[in-house]
Amino acid sequence: MKTLKKTVTVLSALAIAGGLLAGCGAKETAGGTEGEKKAEGKKYTFRLADTHPADYPTVIGDKKFAELVNERTNGRIKIDVFPGAQLGEEKAVLEQVQLGAIEFTRVSSGPLGEFSKGFGVFSLPYVFDSDQHLWKFLESEAGNKMLDSLEGAKMKGLAYYSSGARSFYSRKPIASLADLKGQKIRVIQNKINIDLVAALGGSATPMPYGEVFSSLQTGVIDAAENNFPSYQSSNHFEVAKNMILDGHQRVPEVLLISQTAWNKLGEEDRKILKQAALDSVKTQREAWDKYEKEAEAKVRAAGATITEVKDLKPWQDAVKPVIEKYRADYKEALDAIDAARK
Structure with a gap:
């Protein structure tokens, strides 16, 4: 009996020592612990609906957002992008997002006035002097507050995308x-x-x-x-x-997530999604500027x-x-x- 107790004590001591050593090793490996937590966290596959065709600048932004989320969660959160109104037109998709049946969408801020009154300001004529003026407002506290105002409609705004004048x-x-x-x-x-x-x-x-x-x-x-x-x-x-x-x-575009999907996520995943959305804006705006110039050149060449x-x-x-x-x-x-x- 004494031999058995002694054996258990030794094994316990070894286990504790091993745990301490493992802990020390994790701290020394930059990002190791965080990476392990992400890898062990819940896995999700979400859908993102867009009415525009696959080569349109908003869809390019959508795909960049999905790519960044996939990278930053080590593939644990996957977002499939459905362009070309495959999941329905904007109004129908917004209703599905409210219900949580579709997790993400990109939508014009125009229809959002029905869900949060403040978005109606984008319909007012000549209130913005230029694209630079618009983006200075969108990136301000007031612009972010407008995104957050959608929570009352069971949605959360993540970022704005460009749609020109x-x-x-x-x-x-x-x-x-x-x-x-x-x-x-x-x-x-x-x-x-x-x-x-x-x-x-x-x-x-x-x-x-x-x-x-x-x-x-x-x-x-x-x-x-x-x-x-x-x-x-x-x-x-x-x-x-x-x-x-x-x-x-x-009238800017808005990248949205369903409040139902947002509520499922932990704080770390929410931060990843929000930052990925903001980081995708640069790609979308560059795509928009290029697309806009090409469209203008085409209509001029066609005799407009x-x-x-x-x-x-x-x-x-x-x-x-x-x-x-x-x-x-x-x-x-x-x-x-x-x-x-x-």
Whole structure:
């Protein structure tokens, strides 16, 4: 019996010593302990939905985000990207994200006004002077606060992506503000957009994006508005060959995660996802700048007439009543946008 007790004591001592030595070894190996924890943590396979085609800049950003998450979790968290509306159009996908059925999506900030009122500020015309001004706001405390505001709608904003500036294009010659007068212009179903077009002298015609080409072709509408890549990729330039670069709106894209998926993750994984999203922005913005230049070159080569606006003041003056109408609704954001201008 004494021999047995002695043997157990020796084995216990060896086990404790081995554990201490192992602990010392882990501390000495840079990142070893953290790497082991990540490798031993829960494994996840998530889905990320995007309505744009596989080569579109937002999808390039999505894929960079997924790649960074995969690398930083040693393959433990895998995010499969589904471009081309494979999982549904934006509105349907947003509903699935709220339910937790789809974990991630990239969506225009336009529809997000339905879920968090503050996002409506991006629909206001001419509130941003340039792309630099927009990004100074997006990267500010106010911009981050807007992302966090989506938590009330069972979603969490991770990062903003670029989508350039929106301008008008028409079947008819359009070289000045006066040329918009009386034109039937397609807009997103949004009160601010309807007011914007009315203030510029046009007749707002809300309709789904998929109907715009045929409506321009048949004359149901005279004009529409969007950014260069959408103007080119939708082939709208074939039936509306006149574009005026007034840049009335800068509506960023947003990379989102379902609150349900976010709640499943530990603090370390949340940090990894958030940082990966922010780090993917550089890739997305570079892809956007390249894509935008290529789209402009293609529509010019195809014979579209592109007119620069040398003086935006008449346009800005025309929409002042629209800004004032909604100022109380977006006062905090508008103040932050003004601060970002300085």
